[in-house]
Amino acid sequence: MNSRVLRYFLWMTFRFTLAAAVLITIVGSIFWGIGSTYSLEWDKALKFLSWYNKGILVTIELFIFSAIIALSLGLIVALLRLVPFAPVRDLAGLYIHIFRNLPALVVLLLFFFGLGQVIDIQSFSIFGRNYGRIFIWSVIAFGVYESSYLAEIFRAGIQSVHKTQIEAAQSLGMGYFQTMGYVILPQAFRVILPPMTGIMVALVKETALVYLVGGVGDLTYQVRQLAIPSRPYVFEFYTILAAYYLSIVIPMSLLSQWLESRLGISKARRQVVD
Amino acid sequence: MAKTHFRKAQEQRILKLTLRFILSASLITLVLWGFYSILEQNYIFRWGLALQHLDSFNKGLMLTLQASGLGLVLALSLGLIVALLRLSPFALFRDMGTLYVHSLRNIPFIVFVLFMYFGFARAVLPRPYPNITLLGWDIDDRLFWGALALGLFEASFMSEIFRSGIQSIHKTQIEASRSLGMSYAQSMRYVVLPQAFRVIIPPLTGEIIALIKESALLLAIAVNELTLTAKTISGQRPLQFEFYTILASYYLTMTVPISILSHYLEQRFNIHRRRS
Numbered sequence: 001m002n003s004r005v006l007r008y009f010l011w012m013t014f015r016f017t018l019a020a021a022v023l024i025t026i027v028g029s030i031f032w033g034i035g036s037t038y039s040l041e042w043d044k045a046l047k048f049l050s051w052y053n054k055g056i057l058v059t060i061e062l063f064i065f066s067a068i069i070a071l072s073l074g075l076i077v078a079l080l081r082l083v084p085f086a087p088v089r090d091l092a093g094l095y096i097h098i099f100r101n102l103p104a105l106v107v108l109l110l111f112f113f114g115l116g117q118v119i120d121i122q123s124f125s126i127f128g129r130n131y132g133r134i135f136i137w138s139v140i141a142f143g144v145y146e147s148s149y150l151a152e153i154f155r156a157g158i159q160s161v162h163k164t165q166i167e168a169a170q171s172l173g174m175g176y177f178q179t180m181g182y183v184i185l186p187q188a189f190r191v192i193l194p195p196m197t198g199i200m201v202a203l204v205k206e207t208a209l210v211y212l213v214g215g216v217g218d219l220t221y222q223v224r225q226l227a228i229p230s231r232p233y234v235f236e237f238y239t240i241l242a243a244y245y246l247s248i249v250i251p252m253s254l255l256s257q258w259l260e261s262r263l264g265i266s267k268a269r270r271q272v273v274d
Numbered sequence: 275m276a277k278t279h280f281r282k283a284q285e286q287r288i289l290k291l292t293l294r295f296i297l298s299a300s301l302i303t304l305v306l307w308g309f310y311s312i313l314e315q316n317y318i319f320r321w322g323l324a325l326q327h328l329d330s331f332n333k334g335l336m337l338t339l340q341a342s343g344l345g346l347v348l349a350l351s352l353g354l355i356v357a358l359l360r361l362s363p364f365a366l367f368r369d370m371g372t373l374y375v376h377s378l379r380n381i382p383f384i385v386f387v388l389f390m391y392f393g394f395a396r397a398v399l400p401r402p403y404p405n406i407t408l409l410g411w412d413i414d415d416r417l418f419w420g421a422l423a424l425g426l427f428e429a430s431f432m433s434e435i436f437r438s439g440i441q442s443i444h445k446t447q448i449e450a451s452r453s454l455g456m457s458y459a460q461s462m463r464y465v466v467l468p469q470a471f472r473v474i475i476p477p478l479t480g481e482i483i484a485l486i487k488e489s490a491l492l493l494a495i496a497v498n499e500l501t502l503t504a505k506t507i508s509g510q511r512p513l514q515f516e517f518y519t520i521l522a523s524y525y526l527t528m529t530v531p532i533s534i535l536s537h538y539l540e541q542r543f544n545i546h547r548r549r550s
Binding site: 015023086109110201208237241 | 294297298300301302305313316317365366369370372373374376377379380381382383384385386388389392393394396397398483487488489490491493494501504505508514515518519521522525526529530533
């Protein structure tokens, strides 16, 4: 690493440490100034890190499964949104608008307590791992919820590809799926990718809601189990919880930002050429 | 001649739209009805019984509106402050704004609510907890912390929207107004913000919808809003499907009008489209 990069890195670290210190001092002096008797005991709270490490794995599992459902459903709905027959488009539009305008928690409750009563799924095994009812329904609920956002992103991406591309592909004798698979989607991907990572970030954050319908041992659930009166380090526990989420989400946000600037540049260049 | 042609085209358009509406409505009804009748084979719907509880839903709605209203006011004002901090010439202020925004944007709201209420208000603050009164309105302690969490959290999203709006105004605008002798506050108030408003409106309405949706999570700290109401009464009677469907329709009646308004404003204020 050359010294300029290193110096820049050190300088930024210094700046942000200073800013964090000032921010914490301001907030702390406002709140602790009220006259709290709470004492911070980080060493005792940090003994429970293994609980968090167990939880983060379940959170990632939840995320991966719901992402698969969201991506596939989102693509299907986006393609339905672009069908030439208007009523089908409107049906897809209704789906999108309903799920976009509902809180994720309400969708989860509707699926778990509503549909879960009617459709009886007890467990599901894949890759030698067994998943229970709560896990399955929350994955479906988050998948459906986020698919409504993804569908809009996919649609915008597909529409951003110029119409002549479809015409050219079809005049070469390609069918609908060939046109989509080989011509449209690879080009649309560039437009889709940055907002898609944004939705993935939102999905990770949504998985925290599972504890409200019973919990499957994800991060937030673990902390709810930890924070009982005999372990009065609640402030520390929730701060560590936030830090754990930040450690998954910030890299994803940075990736999203990087992709946006990276793909944005090449898009701008293309427009200049046009 | 031209007029009749125009009228003919318009008539055709109306006819087409009507046809589309009828076809779409029947297809949607068909699909929903098919879905419903499949469900009905395994579950007895008792809508009449469920609808008797509308009073408690309305009470819940009031609390949801109070929490979102308080949260919105706080989010807008704090969001603007943070946005101005992030645009300040002092690196320290900028960094403080950046830290605030990024640390809140990247955690789930539920975690923030739990942190604010259980991690902070219940644990750290000294007892007894004071009653909060605002302009003669007695705010329940849970509602207060819920709304505060909502406001602080959404402020991080709002500030990004404000910042991008302000940055979308060309720098020469500020320079021109400053050279006319306006102060920083004046040039913001009279020159930059009115122009930025146009850019801000569509994402802002989206964020207001997000705020209303997020208020559902206040059930984690037992604020008796819509979602918690539905959860409580579905514990008393086993009509969960009906109750949660009613719950969903309550949220949709709040959020769908805003999203339609947002769509309308977006078209109304779309500068690029009007120029072309």
